Amino acid sequence: MRDKYKIGTSTPLSANGEHNRTIGILSLGCPRNLVDSENILGRLSLKGYSFVDIDKADIALVNTCAFIEEAKTESIAAILDLIDLKRKGKIKKIVVYGCLTQRYKDKLQKELPEVDAFVGKISLNHSLKAWRLTPKHYAYVKICEGCINNCSYCIIPKIKGKFASLDIDSILTKIKRFDKNKVSEVNIIGQDITGYGLDLYASARLPELLKNIIKKTKNIGWIRLLYLYPSRINDKLLELIKDEPRICKYIDLPLQHINDRILRLMRRNTTKKDILRLIDKIRKKIPNAVIRTSLIVGFPSETDKEFRELLDFIEEVRFERLGAFIYSREEGTMAYSLKGQIPAQMKRERFNTLMLQQQRISEGVNKKFLKAAIDVLIDEPSSCAQGLGEKEEGSYLGRSQYDAPEVDGLVYVDSKKTLKPGDFVRVEITDTLEYDLVGKV
Numbered sequence: 001m002r003d004k005y006k007i008g009t010s011t012p013l014s015a016n017g018e019h020n021r022t023i024g025i026l027s028l029g030c031p032r033n034l035v036d037s038e039n040i041l042g043r044l045s046l047k048g049y050s051f052v053d054i055d056k057a058d059i060a061l062v063n064t065c066a067f068i069e070e071a072k073t074e075s076i077a078a079i080l081d082l083i084d085l086k087r088k089g090k091i092k093k094i095v096v097y098g099c100l101t102q103r104y105k106d107k108l109q110k111e112l113p114e115v116d117a118f119v120g121k122i123s124l125n126h127s128l129k130a131w132r133l134t135p136k137h138y139a140y141v142k143i144c145e146g147c148i149n150n151c152s153y154c155i156i157p158k159i160k161g162k163f164a165s166l167d168i169d170s171i172l173t174k175i176k177r178f179d180k181n182k183v184s185e186v187n188i189i190g191q192d193i194t195g196y197g198l199d200l201y202a203s204a205r206l207p208e209l210l211k212n213i214i215k216k217t218k219n220i221g222w223i224r225l226l227y228l229y230p231s232r233i234n235d236k237l238l239e240l241i242k243d244e245p246r247i248c249k250y251i252d253l254p255l256q257h258i259n260d261r262i263l264r265l266m267r268r269n270t271t272k273k274d275i276l277r278l279i280d281k282i283r284k285k286i287p288n289a290v291i292r293t294s295l296i297v298g299f300p301s302e303t304d305k306e307f308r309e310l311l312d313f314i315e316e317v318r319f320e321r322l323g324a325f326i327y328s329r330e331e332g333t334m335a336y337s338l339k340g341q342i343p344a345q346m347k348r349e350r351f352n353t354l355m356l357q358q359q360r361i362s363e364g365v366n367k368k369f370l371k372a373a374i375d376v377l378i379d380e381p382s383s384c385a386q387g388l389g390e391k392e393e394g395s396y397l398g399r400s401q402y403d404a405p406e407v408d409g410l411v412y413v414d415s416k417k418t419l420k421p422g423d424f425v426r427v428e429i430t431d432t433l434e435y436d437l438v439g440k441v
């Protein structure tokens with residue numbers, strides 16, 4: 001059974017004892033989906049449902065992803081696993097949520113009659129009692145749904161519909177609750193958070209929202225911004241990131257490519273010149289910031305020369321954090337009908353070439369941290385740190401402000417003092433790896 005974010009208790013905990021029907025959930029895909037899953041559980045707990053392991057539940061929920069082929073395959077496989085459990089009488093009902101339903105409801109209903117319900121879009125309004133699926137010390141807050149952009153390869157605008165920002169007060173209510181519960185790190189997410197407010201307030205309000213969050217909270221140590229759209233990053237936002245110690249010096253900047261012809265075909269509303277100017281500005285304004293980006297290789301008609309240009313670009317910029325995707329031809333997107341679709345083998349080769357180059361760059365970037373002292377957020381005790389530190393010292397896994405949960409590197413921490421998830425500690429870096437760091441408190 002896939003173990004991506006699911007509830008893990010064996011005894012049913014009844015919220016108000018009305019009935020003891022139990023729910024189990026599997027949340028696939030991105031952190032935005034995770035927030036939806038937390039809201040679903042929040043609402044269900046108010047209705048008296050209790051939560052157990054998904055393979056022991058009366059009602060099994062799966063929140064699916066349909067962004068690219070790989071994600072669709074994973075979602076379908078998860079549903080088939082649940083159908084298998086239902087046939088064995090282990091679970092009674094299956095409810096499929098999320099993007100796969102949003103995209104293929106009619107087809108799924110025909111092909112998977114064992115599924116009891118397909119539920120599409122989940123509203124943005126935060127449940128008053130969202131049920132957390134992340135570890136208690138960090139949380140995701142989704143501030144907007146849908147996307148204001150229309151990249152030619154992306155199906156999300158069609159799945160998620162019109163861009164919608166959540167009002168500032170509702171967001172602050174949720175964040176103040178996290179602050180009261182001493183959550184150490186809050187990750188602000190959306191498809192493109194730089195567009196926050198453009199619909200609701202007719203102007204971009206991310207800096208104003210962040211100032212409110214900073215003013216109205218005191219326990220949250222780190223505020224991390226995920227999914228910043230390059231052409232909407234302005235000086236006001238960069239100044240705030242630079243000046244506010246609690247905002248992570250972590251610039252998550254999905255760029256997708258650097259060649260102008262490809263950027264135009266991708267409908268990214270930006271150019272190579274703009275991107276280089278923006279990166280230069282970030283490096284100058286916030287010298288200790290790390291830049292994370294994501295790139296697509298094998299976009300239709302991408303030539304060897306254009307791919308070379310992409311490799312030269314990452315060599316020049318030396319991104320501290322980088323994720324790459326192999327272009328996935330998605331029906332319903334503009335790029336689906338573009339000429340010059342690249343053969344799968346060549347896409348794979350380009351992906352491997354790029355990631356190997358980035359591995360070398362990341363190793364070099366990490367070396368800069370040797371002997372440095374950095375703040376680390378402890379995530380959990382580590383059982384695999386043996387050999388990286390003396391056994392008698394407690395070993396922990398943590399992250400620096402430069403590492404987002406689930407996607408970036410780790411810091412292996414040795415400490416004589418007992419630490420717990422959510423603790424911030426000052427760590428001296430004693431060794432560096434390709435993506436991770438090693439250190440002692």
Ligand code: SF4
Pocket residue numbers: 147148149150151154155156157191192229
């Ligand atoms: S910015 Fe582009 S790639 Fe990202 S969600 Fe929006 S349309 Fe999709």
